[in-house]
Amino acid sequence: MNSITCPRCGRECDKLLDSVCRDCFFETFKLIELPLVLHVRICSNCGAHFHRSRWEDVGSVEDVMLKAVENVLFIHSEAGDVEVYLEPREITPYIYMVRAEVDAVVREETVHAEAETEVRIQRTACDMCSRESGGYFEAIIQIRAAGRFPTEEEKGAALPLPGKPWRA
Numbered sequence: 103m104n105s106i107t108c109p110r111c112g113r114e115c116d117k118l119l120d121s122v123c124r125d126c127f128f129e130t131f132k133l134i135e136l137p138l139v140l141h142v143r144i145c146s147n148c149g150a151h152f153h154r155s156r157w158e159d160v161g162s163v164e165d166v167m168l169k170a171v172e173n174v175l176f177i178h179s180e181a182g183d184v185e186v187y188l189e190p191r192e193i194t195p196y197i198y199m200v201r202a203e204v205d206a207v208v209r210e211e212t213v214h215a216e217a218e219t220e221v222r223i224q225r226t227a228c229d230m231c232s233r234e235s236g237g238y239f240e241a242i243i244q245i246r247a248a249g250r251f252p253t254e255e256e257k258g259a260a261l262p263l264p265g266k267p268w269r270a
């Protein structure tokens with residue numbers, strides 16, 4: 103067998119990848135990358151998800167989370183036949199751990215990588231829902247104001263009657 107010496111580690115191997123042995127190549131090769139923490143905004147009223155500066159309806163909290171993880175999951179451009187498995191685990195209603203497992207083929211070698219991200223769910227009101235609740239809030243203020251301030255009629259009653267001097 104024709105063996106080559108890896109210039110980096112000095113071990114004998116049968117082929118070089120980017121002029122190093124297979125072990126040295128995959129030691130520095132990053133198949134996937136995931137941020138440690140991912141923040142996801144979900145409307146607490148309708149369940150819409152805030153993505154790319156707009157609200158969209160994706161589905162359940164789990165669907166939203168998995169889509170958010172997919173969006174940030176970086177997969178190396180050299181990877182082919184990529185298969186991604188995502189497994190969410192609920193820690194609290196606001197924190198999930200999502201595990202990503204990826205199988206791919208890189209330079210004719212089968213590569214497997216795993217990463218985990220903590221998804222923190224921020225529940226707010228989306229534009230539509232906050233507008234609706236804003237209207238509701240305004241209505242409450244108006245009702246309270248009507249009770250607190252005198253009407254035009256009441257104001258008129260407090261003024262001296264027209265034609266009659268303030269002091270007789």
Ligand SMILES: [Zn+2]
Binds near residue numbers: 123125127
């Ligand atoms: Zn080597």
Ligand SMILES: [Zn+2]
Binds near residue numbers: 145146230232
């Ligand atoms: Zn909403």
